[in-house]
Amino acid sequence: MSSLSATIQDVFNEPGCGKNANKSEAERKKGCTKQLQPGGAAGGCAFDGAKIALQPLTDVAHLVHGPIACEGNSWDNRGAKSSGSNLWRTGFTTDINETDVVFGGEKRLYKSIKEIIEKYDPPAVFVYQTCVPAMIGDDIDAVCKAAREKFGKPVIPVNSPGFVGPKNLGNKLAGEALLQHVIGTEEPDYTTPYDLNIIGEYNLSGELWQVKPLLDEIGIRVLSCISGDGKYREVAYSHRAKAAMMVCSKAMINVARKMEERYGIPFFEGSFYGIEDTSDSLREIARLLIERGAPSDLMDRTEAVIAREEARAWAAIAKFKPRFEGKKVLLITGGVKSWSVVAALQEAGLELVGTSVKKSTKEDKERIKELMGQDAHMIEDMTPREMYKMLKDARADIMLSGGRSQFIALKASMPWLDINQERHHAYMGYVGMVKLVEEIDKALYNPVWAQVRKPAPWEDPSTNWQSKAIAAAEAEAAALAADPVKAEEVRRAKKICNCKSVELGVIEDAILANGLTTVEGVREHTNASGGCGACAIRIDEILELMAPVAPPIAAE
Amino acid sequence: MATVTVGKKACSVNPLKMSQPIGGALAFMGLRGAMPLLHGSQGCTSFGLVLFTRHFKEAIPMQTTAMSEVATVLGGYENVEQAILNIYKRAKPEIIGICSTGVTETKGDDVDGYIRQIRAKHSDVANLPIVYVSTPDFKDAFQDGWGKTVAKIVEALVEAPKNTSRRDATRVNVLPGSHLTPGDLDELRTIIEDFGLEPTFLPDLSGSLDGHIPDDFTPTTIGGVGVEEVAAMGQAGWTIAIGEQMRLAAEAMKDKTGIPYRLFERLCGLEPNDAFIAFLSEISGRPAPMKYRRQRGQLVDAMLDGHFHIGGRKVAIGAEPDLLHDVGGLLTEMGAHILVAVTTTQSPILERIATDDVLIGDLEDLENLARERGCDLLVTHSHGRQGAARLKIPFFRIGIPMFDRLGGGHQLTVGYRGGRDLIFDISNLLMADHEENHEPTPESWRGGVESLHTASH
Numbered sequence A: 001m002s003s004l005s006a007t008i009q010d011v012f013n014e015p016g017c018g019k020n021a022n023k024s025e026a027e028r029k030k031g032c033t034k035q036l037q038p039g040g041a042a043g044g045c046a047f048d049g050a051k052i053a054l055q056p057l058t059d060v061a062h063l064v065h066g067p068i069a070c071e072g073n074s075w076d077n078r079g080a081k082s083s084g085s086n087l088w089r090t091g092f093t094t095d096i097n098e099t100d101v102v103f104g105g106e107k108r109l110y111k112s113i114k115e116i117i118e119k120y121d122p123p124a125v126f127v128y129q130t131c132v133p134a135m136i137g138d139d140i141d142a143v144c145k146a147a148r149e150k151f152g153k154p155v156i157p158v159n160s161p162g163f164v165g166p167k168n169l170g171n172k173l174a175g176e177a178l179l180q181h182v183i184g185t186e187e188p189d190y191t192t193p194y195d196l197n198i199i200g201e202y203n204l205s206g207e208l209w210q211v212k213p214l215l216d217e218i219g220i221r222v223l224s225c226i227s228g229d230g231k232y233r234e235v236a237y238s239h240r241a242k243a244a245m246m247v248c249s250k251a252m253i254n255v256a257r258k259m260e261e262r263y264g265i266p267f268f269e270g271s272f273y274g275i276e277d278t279s280d281s282l283r284e285i286a287r288l289l290i291e292r293g294a295p296s297d298l299m300d301r302t303e304a305v306i307a308r309e310e311a312r313a314w315a316a317i318a319k320f321k322p323r324f325e326g327k328k329v330l331l332i333t334g335g336v337k338s339w340s341v342v343a344a345l346q347e348a349g350l351e352l353v354g355t356s357v358k359k360s361t362k363e364d365k366e367r368i369k370e371l372m373g374q375d376a377h378m379i380e381d382m383t384p385r386e387m388y389k390m391l392k393d394a395r396a397d398i399m400l401s402g403g404r405s406q407f408i409a410l411k412a413s414m415p416w417l418d419i420n421q422e423r424h425h426a427y428m429g430y431v432g433m434v435k436l437v438e439e440i441d442k443a444l445y446n447p448v449w450a451q452v453r454k455p456a457p458w459e460d461p462s463t464n465w466q467s468k469a470i471a472a473a474e475a476e477a478a479a480l481a482a483d484p485v486k487a488e489e490v491r492r493a494k495k496i497c498n499c500k501s502v503e504l505g506v507i508e509d510a511i512l513a514n515g516l517t518t519v520e521g522v523r524e525h526t527n528a529s530g531g532c533g534a535c536a537i538r539i540d541e542i543l544e545l546m547a548p549v550a551p552p553i554a555a556e
Numbered sequence B: 001m002a003t004v005t006v007g008k009k010a011c012s013v014n015p016l017k018m019s020q021p022i023g024g025a026l027a028f029m030g031l032r033g034a035m036p037l038l039h040g041s042q043g044c045t046s047f048g049l050v051l052f053t054r055h056f057k058e059a060i061p062m063q064t065t066a067m068s069e070v071a072t073v074l075g076g077y078e079n080v081e082q083a084i085l086n087i088y089k090r091a092k093p094e095i096i097g098i099c100s101t102g103v104t105e106t107k108g109d110d111v112d113g114y115i116r117q118i119r120a121k122h123s124d125v126a127n128l129p130i131v132y133v134s135t136p137d138f139k140d141a142f143q144d145g146w147g148k149t150v151a152k153i154v155e156a157l158v159e160a161p162k163n164t165s166r167r168d169a170t171r172v173n174v175l176p177g178s179h180l181t182p183g184d185l186d187e188l189r190t191i192i193e194d195f196g197l198e199p200t201f202l203p204d205l206s207g208s209l210d211g212h213i214p215d216d217f218t219p220t221t222i223g224g225v226g227v228e229e230v231a232a233m234g235q236a237g238w239t240i241a242i243g244e245q246m247r248l249a250a251e252a253m254k255d256k257t258g259i260p261y262r263l264f265e266r267l268c269g270l271e272p273n274d275a276f277i278a279f280l281s282e283i284s285g286r287p288a289p290m291k292y293r294r295q296r297g298q299l300v301d302a303m304l305d306g307h308f309h310i311g312g313r314k315v316a317i318g319a320e321p322d323l324l325h326d327v328g329g330l331l332t333e334m335g336a337h338i339l340v341a342v343t344t345t346q347s348p349i350l351e352r353i354a355t356d357d358v359l360i361g362d363l364e365d366l367e368n369l370a371r372e373r374g375c376d377l378l379v380t381h382s383h384g385r386q387g388a389a390r391l392k393i394p395f396f397r398i399g400i401p402m403f404d405r406l407g408g409g410h411q412l413t414v415g416y417r418g419g420r421d422l423i424f425d426i427s428n429l430l431m432a433d434h435e436e437n438h439e440p441t442p443e444s445w446r447g448g449v450e451s452l453h454t455a456s457h
């Protein structure tokens, strides 16, 4: 087994990952190597994920070894912010050509490292592997080692070529590179009992700076942020922190967990999105630090700051409550932000009509249910048309989302707010929450919506595309209502497992025919969840729904 | 005139170049009901998608064969097959356009062979138009991918006329280079139609990526030129190709249909448009409409007004060969000096650029040379922003990507009107820079004649 596949195996065995805990041994081995459906997917690659995770390290030269596609099409496209060096925004790539493909690209890579060190003298060079050099067998570990010895500078191989898997795998492989080559290699000038690591925070739009002043005030020192506005040296001595907070879902869980294992740094998983989440996180930080020996008055200072900031934020948000009365939000986003933003929006008095759980883990989903009540309308896979219909039926007044779905809202002339990676505003902490609420208000009440919805002078509003889309959707619904057989067919045809293309009906039949009660059983019979395993949650739910009624439990 | 050199560095810093598969994919987006498909790993498509979404501010149709590590070793037949079938099922495209990538070219997948097998095996897609172009990432650049793709579309889809005497002299094929925006195509359509001619654009991004509101939500392209319209291009009387990159496609059209072509290397500036209007006049047999006589006057006037600001400027320009030649030409004709020209790929046009040397290089080269040679105007795509900030000189954005300003898809360079607007925009930028940074002070000329060489203009 090559060292890369060993690392990938290791990452998949991550016990700290909630997704993995739900998987069987065999499933776990397969890990998240989701077999993507050709012609039906377009997520970022593992290289993309690795770069997202590490590029916010500001003083490092990030060198991409590959053809122009990997860096040339994508550089300087992230919204992370730096308080110091701008070197991280410089695009370095070996831009390999045909000759390199035939004869190998190692020489070019070595020379590239040399050029970068001579011209830019960074504290470290990170070298990212991509698909083509991986295919032709360029050994970036060996080149980095040779360069490190020759130039006396850390040259870190990040072995995460695109084709090994999706973005989230790349996040973790990036973490492995830090664990293997960076963390623990230097010592801080001094330590304090208040030294904290923040892991998995990328400082998009500078959002870390919405929270950091509070930490400063309380007296907590961010020893290292991995990797937002981070510096190489800070990561290298991050093993001296007393405690860690892990943000952004599970992106770098392996880093947090292995640092706990190796260096005894306890961590918790928290979020700075939303007022209550922020307060909880601050408390948890203080608690962990006190546990590790910080004086207990740290908690008093923390509580004082929380009380003051909460009061201010609530007062600022209260002004909006009457304006938001009866306003509904359609939230479409994945992963951790689903639940953390839900909480925040409800604080502002908005009603949520649905939230996407496509990328959420089971825990996230439970959080949403908790927050929104059991009837939460979960939107697993809305089609654009359904999404439009939902907006249009005034079941939603505004849509919050990222990426592609924005065009549906904008073309449907409905208010929309970007809460994606490339967004321009920062929404973290107390300030961020108030900012988010302000932005929602600005979007909701902008007169432009009324303007752009006006029909053109030559247009018959009954035949425009909007009404056609709705009519088509309604006709479909009516046809189904009138035809129970067809409706059942459509219901059963719902794709549950996207990787192996298994439909609901097939799963139901298998459960009934074989009396299945476990996800493993379903997989054996139908192959569902035999790919990435993400649909195990949905299969669990189907099993739950179809479970024979349990015999009444006898009173003790 | 210019000597062309290829940079000697091992490491490209701040790339100017983008890859050729996404140039090819963009060309496919100018077809109606198309689904561009990159035969490669998922990331290649994802980066292209993000890039175009940020540039056009539109939903972009683009798919991937999602090659895994194992598939790249075993070959991609199954991935291509599944991708075609899935796209056919879900998106109901009128055409699928496949571009290879570095990942699949390293192994050397025989995609044309795959397509034959797939058609034989699945009757559903036996007649679905599928066009394949070989566009390895480790060769050439964006405009090459675009040019090759259009040539392949012509070879695959244009029908040779059965009877050449039935050629329709009023119909004109237009093959625009990738350096023209959807806005440019709209302008060209108006001009050509004003001569009573009927143009067919291949590709036609003006219908698909011009920011209009779609009739319904479709996963494929909306608008663009239809497959049957492309087939009918064989009936046209003339082909107009714009940019040297389109010579390949124009030749393909001529080989297949016998239609003569005229290649316009540039459509930005006075002389190129005089030639263009004269040509339209000639093939249509109509005099230039009044409107264009007036517009010509306006361009001449703009050149006179603008030359005060643009004349004598020391320009550093980074762009793909045709765009470099086009916009660089206008600036030269306004009295600016192109002191630094950096481009992405080889082209016969490069030697004719009015400058000493053209470098195939990157934005680090552009920035360093601009500093060395004391340039006071930087012209390149949005990625020039960091360098411009360091150089502290005015920065004018042209080309793809333009992600940090609005309206990239509508920026006009063609026609008399395009030249006029471009002159205004650049002159305004220079005037604003003068007001902000170069107003004279009591100290400006204290150094006497010496100060002329350090002071600003």
Ligand code: SF4
Pocket (backbone or CB within 6 Å): A045, A046, A047, A048, A066, A069, A070, A129, A130, A131, A132, A161, A162, A163, B040, B041, B042, B043, B044, B045, B047, B102, B103
């Ligand atoms: S999938 Fe591979 S070749 Fe494509 S962008 Fe990602 S690393 Fe580069």
